[in-house]
Amino acid sequence: RRLNQKGREEFYKKYNTEIHQQAAEKKLREEMYQLENKFITEFIDKGNVLDVGCAEGRLGANIKEKHNNQDQIIIDGIEISQDQNIAIEFYSSIYNSLNQVISSNKRYDIIIYSHVLEHIIDIHKEFNNINKILKKDGLLFIEVPNQSGNYKVTLDANLEHIHRFSIRSLYLLLSQFGFDIIKSDFNGIESTRYSSIIRVLAAKKSIDYLTMIKEWKGKVIVWGAGGFFQQVLAQIIDVQFVDILLDSSESIIGNNILGHTVCSKENIKLYNNSLVIISSIAYENEIIDEIN
Numbered sequence: 001r002r003l004n005q006k007g008r009e010e011f012y013k014k015y016n017t018e019i020h021q022q023a024a025e026k027k028l029r030e031e032m033y034q035l036e037n038k039f040i041t042e043f044i045d046k047g048n049v050l051d052v053g054c055a056e057g058r059l060g061a062n063i064k065e066k067h068n069n070q071d072q073i074i075i076d077g078i079e080i081s082q083d084q085n086i087a088i089e090f091y092s093s094i095y096n097s098l099n100q101v102i103s104s105n106k107r108y109d110i111i112i113y114s115h116v117l118e119h120i121i122d123i124h125k126e127f128n129n130i131n132k133i134l135k136k137d138g139l140l141f142i143e144v145p146n147q148s149g150n151y152k153v154t155l156d157a158n159l160e161h162i163h164r165f166s167i168r169s170l171y172l173l174l175s176q177f178g179f180d181i182i183k184s185d186f187n188g189i190e191s192t193r194y195s196s197i198i199r200v201l202a203a204k205k206s207i208d209y210l211t212m213i214k215e216w217k218g219k220v221i222v223w224g225a226g227g228f229f230q231q232v233l234a235q236i237i238d239v240q241f242v243d244i245l246l247d248s249s250e251s252i253i254g255n256n257i258l259g260h261t262v263c264s265k266e267n268i269k270l271y272n273n274s275l276v277i278i279s280s281i282a283y284e285n286e287i288i289d290e291i292n
Contacts, residue, residue, distance in 0.1 A: 030058070032143075032197075036114060037062045039185055039199055040141055046072035047109035050101065050133070053116035054079050054094075057087030064090065076106070098129045108134055112141045118161045127177040139203055140179060142170065146186060146196035167198055168232050174202050175236055210237060212275070219243040219271045223287050224279030225252055225262045233279050234258055244271070248283075248290075265290060 036059060044063060051060050054077030067073055077084070077091040078101065084094045095101050111134050120126045134140060147164035165173075171181060179202040186196060213220055222229060225247040244267060245260035247253060255262050268276070268291070278287050 032114075033059045033062045035185075036141075036143060036199065037066055039183070040110065040112075040139075040201060041066060043139055043201065044073060044110060047074070048106065049073060049075045049110045049112065050106075050108045051075060051077045051091070051112045051114070052098070053113070053119070054087050054091065055081070055083045057083075057090040059112065059114060060087070061090040076101070076108075098126070098133075102129060102132055106133065108138060110139045110141060114141070114143045115145070117142055118144050118163045118165065121162055123163060123173070127173075131177065134204070136204060139182075139201055140174075141199075141201050142174075143197055143199045144170065146198045165198060167200075168235075170198060170200060171232060172235060174200075178205050179203065180205050213237055213241050213277070216241075216275045218273035218275060220275050220277070221246060221268060221271070222277045222279050223247070223265070223268070223291075224283070225249075225255075225257050225260075226280065228281060229279040230257065233277070237277075242277075244268075 041063070044067065049060070049063070051057070054060060057077060057079075060075040060077060063075065064073060074092050075090070076093045076095065077087050078095045078098060079087055080096050088094050095104075111130060117123065117126075130140065144165045145161075147166060167184065174181060181200045182203050183201040185199040220242050221244045222233070222242050223246045225245050226249070229245075239258050239260070242260060245257060245262050246265055246268060247262050248265050252262050253264050268274070276291060278284055280287060
């Protein structure tokens with residue numbers, strides 16, 4: 001039986017990582033902080049960082065330790081558990097909630113959610129609040145257990161977790177609130193209970209792609225009719241605005257996918273003033289070379 005919001009707050013106020021964590025878990029967490037820092041370090045030069053659910057502050061301490069210009073990096077944390085008494089040693093300020101941060105009128109260059117998002121009950125409210133305190137050119141770092149596509153993880157038995165994420169569901173969630181994923185990774189684990197994680201860095205969208213597609217005067221071409229188009233892109237864009245669906249694979253050329261007959265890449269030469277949407281991660285560079 002899962003706790004309601006009030007029950008969860010009472011649980012976390014009494015929580016102490018040192019007591020609950022075994023030696024093996026502690027070692028994994030230290031390795032995780034190293035991987036997270038390596039993942040985002042190129043994006044942290046100076047400015048304000050907010051670590052939501054910062055626990056004892058080990059990630060913030062790691063970030064400061066790896067940067068020479070420590071005085072130019074201000075790291076705040078949000079933590080309601082007893083861990084905040086340790087985290088304050090490494091952080092400029094510790095807040096009890098996101099609402100407290102909003103009231104402070106601070107704005108951040110990077111906001112970190114490391115194994116926190118799966119614990120949030122009202123995730124839509126959380127993202128609305130994130131947008132209130134993240135700078136226009138700010139970045140959002142998220143790491144969560146990977147609960148999709150891994151045969152070892154068939155059920156999340158952690159009753160503290162409200163949500164289970166796949167890269168697809170996380171992509172769709174971020175897109176809904178105006179973010180694009182600019183970097184992703186699946187390296188490392190946070191706990192012996194999970195054998196895979198999803199780690200992403202997202203930036204606010206500079207272009208409203210959905211409006212661009214809808215209002216484009218020429219042909220809208222999607223290059224790549226495979227799994228990414230069917231499982232991700234088609235969930236985001238309205239496929240009725242797609243004029244041509246292309247693919248290089250002979251096995252699906254001629255097939256009808258979501259109301260479109262898949263054409264070969266030669267068809268792209270027939271149209272000028274076309275908007276080409278690359279619907280592939282694995283073959284993105286190859287498709288760009290073909291277009292050029």
